[in-house]
Amino acid sequence: MIDQKASQRVEELRAQISAELEKDNPDWRVIENAGREVVDSDPDAVRFSVDAAHIQRLGEQLVGRQETAVSELIKNAFDADATEVLLTFESQNAKGGTLVIEDDGSGMTDAVIRSSWMRISTDAKSVEPRSPIFDRIRAGKKGIGRFSVQRLGEELMFETRPRGLPFGFRVRFQWDTDFIVGSDLHDVFNRIERFAKAPDDHGTRLEICRLRDAWPTPAIERVWRSVILLQPPFIAQSLLVSGAASPVTQATNIDPGFRVNINGTSKEEKVELFSLERSFLSQALAKITASIDADGSAVVKVFSDKLSVNDETKVEKKYTLTGPVDLEASYFIYQRDTLSGMNMAVAANMGRNFGGMRIYRNGFRVLPYGEQRDDWLRLDEDVSRRNLLIPANNRNFFGQVLLDTDKNPLFEETSSREGLLENEAFDELRAFARWALEWSTLRIASARNRKRTAGERGFVREVNRPSELIKRIIENKPEPTASEPIISKIQFLEVQDAVEAYEKHVEEERASALEYGEMLRILASLGLSISVFGHEVKGAQGALGTDLMLLKDLIDEMPDGALRQEIEAQFDELQIASDRLFDIGGYIAGLMSSTESRALQELSVKGAIERFERQFSEYMTKQNIIFHVRVDESHLRTAPMHASEFDSVLLNFLTNSIKSMKKAKVSERHVSIDARLIGDLIIVGFEDNGVGIPPENEERIFMPFFTTTMGTEDDGVTGPGTGLGLKIVSDIAESYGGSVAVAVPTNGYTCRLEFSVLAKK
Structure with a gap:
């Protein structure tokens, strides 16, 4: 039944087309519509159709801002080899005004209007990427810039005067009444009119009526800003031509530039007003x-x-x-x-x-x-x-x-x-x-001797004391005369600048000192707490050891069985934990004991590293860490320093490495320590195979309170991360004539830190 109805409709359409063709003046639109319906009824083929309201959506969605819309239309004038474009706003302070954009470009022929202006997303500018007269590179290539006019107003009167022809063309577009939802774009026609003109009269005029937005002075200023910066400001001056443009012929191909005039104000005048190039x-x-x-x-x-x-x-x-x-x-x-x-x-x-x-x-x-x-x-x-x-x-x-x-x-x-x-x-x-x-x-x-990055260490800014400047002014000042003041206003300003700079420097130094003092107070309180902790652990060691021996005797008296085995396993874990606690307590007590005398001593680098390895070997085994020590030169000794400070460096490096390797989730964790003598410095290298240090953090990690491990798991040794560890390492190194830095790791490792101190003389 459906096929029969379709066939009947096709026959009706064919008859309609035949009848129309027999007329002296056939209506070709009727023929076109009937023919399109016949083609669309083909049961073996489909094709896209376009709703007329799509034109509205193109204008609204592809051109977001009104300044962008105006810029696109100015670009079109440039592409048409125009030397000047005039923009005139009328009644623009409220919606409903008018904008006229007129240029002296080449204009469009009937064929160009049909194939380019009336064709959505044409590739005409891609096929011809340069303009024919001045060989300009086309500013637009997507064939959508013309829909800027729909974004700006409800109606457009399009008038173009092609170069060399005795007539021009005029088309009116009613965007909001003709291009509506439900209409087929094929069914919307715009009448094209011809009018007489001189062959040497050329250009295009766009009269955009019933503007969708108000254009108060600030909005037009934004357009001027867009126009001035439409081309690079460094070369904009070279494109400006004073006076009227000289006649241009296709034979010369000399581009005289491109001028914009808005409401009687030229681009030259506006550029002078903004003074971008000359005075700024x-x-x-x-x-x-x-x-x-x-x-x-x-x-x-x-x-x-x-x-x-x-x-x-x-x-x-x-x-x-x-x-x-x-x-x-x-x-x-x-x-x-x-x-x-x-x-x-x-x-x-x-x-x-x-x-x-x-x-x-x-x-x-x-x-x-x-x-x-x-x-x-x-x-x-x-x-x-x-x-x-x-x-x-x-x-x-x-x-x-x-x-x-x-x-x-x-x-x-x-x-x-x-x-x-x-x-x-x-x-x-x-x-x-x-x-x-x-x-x-x-x-x-x-x-300028200014600090460049937040992590730049060792920076000392040179600041001139105001007294030195005043002294220099006095020394260079000739004897005063009745007509000349002792100190000029310019010299007063120099002194003022020097005083302000010095005050700022003092404030920065004071702020830095307060921050450092805060860090020292935190460390001091931590040190006291740790000292008390070490003392208490040492005092409890004997009592806890005796209790563990008695507990072991009681377990030995228990009958064999599952309960005894479970208790023995728990006892072994308790024994390991207590041994670890006593190790840490003894380590802390030893540090405090060596520090209390405040005596400095030359340290054997190999001995200090091996002692550190023995102290933490059990802990590193528990953490599945394979420890490598490479100190071939057993005679290496540091300049006099605190042993506790050297141990603190190694401990900070170790805790950071453990956190990094946990984060990397490596199955086999490796830590390596090496030491060598370079010049008068001992370089201690510490490497691991963790996640490494991002380049942007290589300087920042030595700043106080900078940490990337906040909120990480605390296993009792590594801690949650306070951002003080590597700052302490940096200060220790600098206090003994050395430094600390991120270095290039050796094969098999992802991170290397190098700590240096002066060697024994």
Whole structure:
């Protein structure tokens, strides 16, 4: 029955088509609709259809922000070889206003309107990646930018004047009334009109009516910000052309640049107002340039005339996915001594509004990189967490990364034009840009004698005393005259800066001393508690030993059987635990005894390590640890030091190794200690096969209270982790002329710490 009805319907449609074709003026839409229904009734084939409301969704979902929509339309003018685009807002302070965008580009022919403008997601710009007159690289290639007009307003009057033709074309689009849910996109037609014009008149005019959003002054300022930064600010000045554009012919192919005018204000005037290039970027403390060549080799350069820095480094890593990349940045520190007299508040405000590292692809900006809340290089995150102590927020940089479609084919914008696809090439680009900026700013910090990372040890900042500056001013000051003051305002400001810097230095030293004092108080209280513990254990040793002997005699008198066997097993465990307790008690008592005299003595390194091994051999056996000692030079002796401090170093290393190996869940745990003489230092190496130490923590592990083992299992010896152990080791090493550091482990091990002290003279 269904097949019969379908066949009957097909016959009706064929008759309708035949009747329409016999007319003098057939209605081709009727024929097209009937023909499409015949094709769709084919029982052996299906095809997609498109709801007319899909046009609405494209505009709303692919273009999220109104500034992005305007930027996309400006890019279209650029692609059409326009030299100027004019934006005029009318009644824009409330919804329902009008925006007219007009350019002097090449315009569109009837065929281009049908094949490109009216075709969703066309590949026309991919097929022709460069513009025909000025050979510009196309800014858009996905064929969706035109739907920005739907995002902006309810109605569009599209008017285009193709170059060289005596007529133009006009099309009206009613987005909200024609493209509605339930209608087939094939059934929505827009009438195209022709109008007369001069052959040399060319360009495109978009009149967007009934704007969906209000455009108050702050919104238009955001558009200006987007326009100014649409192309890289370092080269924007070279693209500006004063006065009217000179006539352009296809024979010259000289690109005169691209100008934007919004409500009568030109881009040149606005750039002057923001003063990005001329009055601000020239005040940068340093200039950073970096590049990746076609072979993946990277180089980074940093130059600062103010600090006499001109450094360059070649990156060891190869960047095989990015393709050739260029990076440029101006680096600012918003302090009086780095701004050469520029107002700090003004400079800081510029940083907040315009700072950041932007990405430009084919000469046009890719959002959101470099926006105020964007942190694609994770600079703000690391500065806020004090992983970096140098000024390295996004607002400290004014720069860009330059990409090109031909040279960097793995980088593609998302369909919403809000960012690049985050593939492996993007990850590689991010790592390169971050490394280049961090290396450069660390070089500047070093030149300024500033602490660079939270874990940088042994750092001593040079601070000029205010009295030295005043003395220098007096010595260099000529005799005062009636017309000249004894001390100028500039010299007063120098003294003020010196006083503020010195006060800040004193406060930092005071804070550091308080923190260190707090650590010492904690250690002192721990030391007293441990001393009492050791004394009590030693005092209880005799009584507990006697009780255990009596208990053993009672067990021996019990008849054989399961109960006696169970009690004997429990007794053996109790005996082992008590022996371990007495070992620890004796160890602590011995440490306290050797420390009480405060006498320093030369230590045999091999003897101290072997004694430590014997003391903890039972515990290490219980922990399934295979212990290796490699000290071939038995004559090695340290400079005079406390034996308890040397033991404390080894114990801290051991407890950390045990935690690391537990975390790694290795079946066979290995710990190795070696010692050797290098110059006048004895180097003690301690290795394990645990999880190792991440590179970012290699300096931080020696900071007080830094720990990665909070909440871990406490077995009575290793402890839960307080973050003080390796800080104590570091202080012991430094107090005896040595140091402690993470080193490269030998084969079979994943972590190596090296502790050094002065050898016996």
